[in-house]
Amino acid sequence: MQTVTRIAELRATLSAWRAQGLRIGFVPTMGNLHAGHMSLLAAARYRADRVVASVFVNPLQFGPNEDFDRYPRTPEEDAQLLQGAQCDLLFLPSVEEMYPQGRDQATRVHVRGLSETLCGRVRPGHFEGVATVVAKLFGIVQADVAVFGEKDFQQLTIIQRMTQDLSIPVEVVGAATVRAPDGLAMSSRNRYLTEAERAVAPRLHAALMTAVKRIDTGERDYESIEAQGQAWLLEAGMRPDYFAVRDALTLQAPGPASRELVVLAAARLGKARLIDNLRATRR
Numbered sequence: 001m002q003t004v005t006r007i008a009e010l011r012a013t014l015s016a017w018r019a020q021g022l023r024i025g026f027v028p029t030m031g032n033l034h035a036g037h038m039s040l041l042a043a044a045r046y047r048a049d050r051v052v053a054s055v056f057v058n059p060l061q062f063g064p065n066e067d068f069d070r071y072p073r074t075p076e077e078d079a080q081l082l083q084g085a086q087c088d089l090l091f092l093p094s095v096e097e098m099y100p101q102g103r104d105q106a107t108r109v110h111v112r113g114l115s116e117t118l119c120g121r122v123r124p125g126h127f128e129g130v131a132t133v134v135a136k137l138f139g140i141v142q143a144d145v146a147v148f149g150e151k152d153f154q155q156l157t158i159i160q161r162m163t164q165d166l167s168i169p170v171e172v173v174g175a176a177t178v179r180a181p182d183g184l185a186m187s188s189r190n191r192y193l194t195e196a197e198r199a200v201a202p203r204l205h206a207a208l209m210t211a212v213k214r215i216d217t218g219e220r221d222y223e224s225i226e227a228q229g230q231a232w233l234l235e236a237g238m239r240p241d242y243f244a245v246r247d248a249l250t251l252q253a254p255g256p257a258s259r260e261l262v263v264l265a266a267a268r269l270g271k272a273r274l275i276d277n278l279r280a281t282r283r
């Protein structure tokens with residue numbers, strides 16, 4: 001695996017691959033890689049001849065009181081895992097390489113309508129930071145296919161919309177959430193959990209499953225489903241940001257024509273903020 005820190009170096013390797021007609025897959029990450037990321041790599045590998053991964057903790061997507069400084073950074077372990085997952089090229093840029101005008105002067109991408117709700121309501125500016133860095137990475141790598149985790153369902157939806165709206169020629173693929181045997185979705189932020197909190201954390205997934213079961217049996221009282229989910233998270237000692245049933249395409253409350261639904265939840269537990277979601281189909 002080749003590791004590069006500069007955009008120009010990355011482009012030199014990529015243009016040689018393109019000249020050979022090779023299909024390029026891309027997995028953007030913030031590092032501290034785990035089994036969830038490895039599944040994204042495998043999905044990219046399956047769809048492309050060469051796989052590029054980026055590791056960049058993007059300051060634009062962290063709020064002033066969030067965990068940018070303490071976000072886990074494990075570059076040596078990440079490089080080893082990527083090598084083992086047959087990644088061909090690791091892009092490891094500095095903040096200056098990505099935002100040469102400084103983070104406050106960087107051109108921003110804002111995906112209206114999808115960015116303000118759910119996590120966007122409690123993390124203002126977060127999705128603008130995500131859309132901006134992903135648009136920039138897409139411009140740098142110019143991959144044929146890029147893979148993102150479905151665990152971050154709102155992020156995936158925003159990136160798909162941005163790609164369509166800006167006519168960026170990349171296929172955006174969602175990969176299924178990887179879970180621990182007890183249901184907890186893999187996340188770099190799980191390492192903030194104490195042992196006692198880790199034992200409670202799977203209740204988020206359990207609450208989502210119960211909500212999906214209620215929808216699957218034909219129930220349409222989404223307010224009651226949301227209230228039950230919120231109550232369960234509170235009972236488990238979590239501080240829920242939201243527990244919401246939404247249309248999977250628009251992320252708005254389901255309308256009469258909504259068929260594909262998603263139940264999404266975010267909750268704080270100790271120092272961690274857990275997010276997860278499950279899809280449901282309305283009968």
Ligand code: PAF
Pocket residue numbers: 028029030056058061130133134152155
């Ligand atoms: O999901 C993440 O790890 C990040 O939000 C992403 C997509 C790499 C952008 O920084």
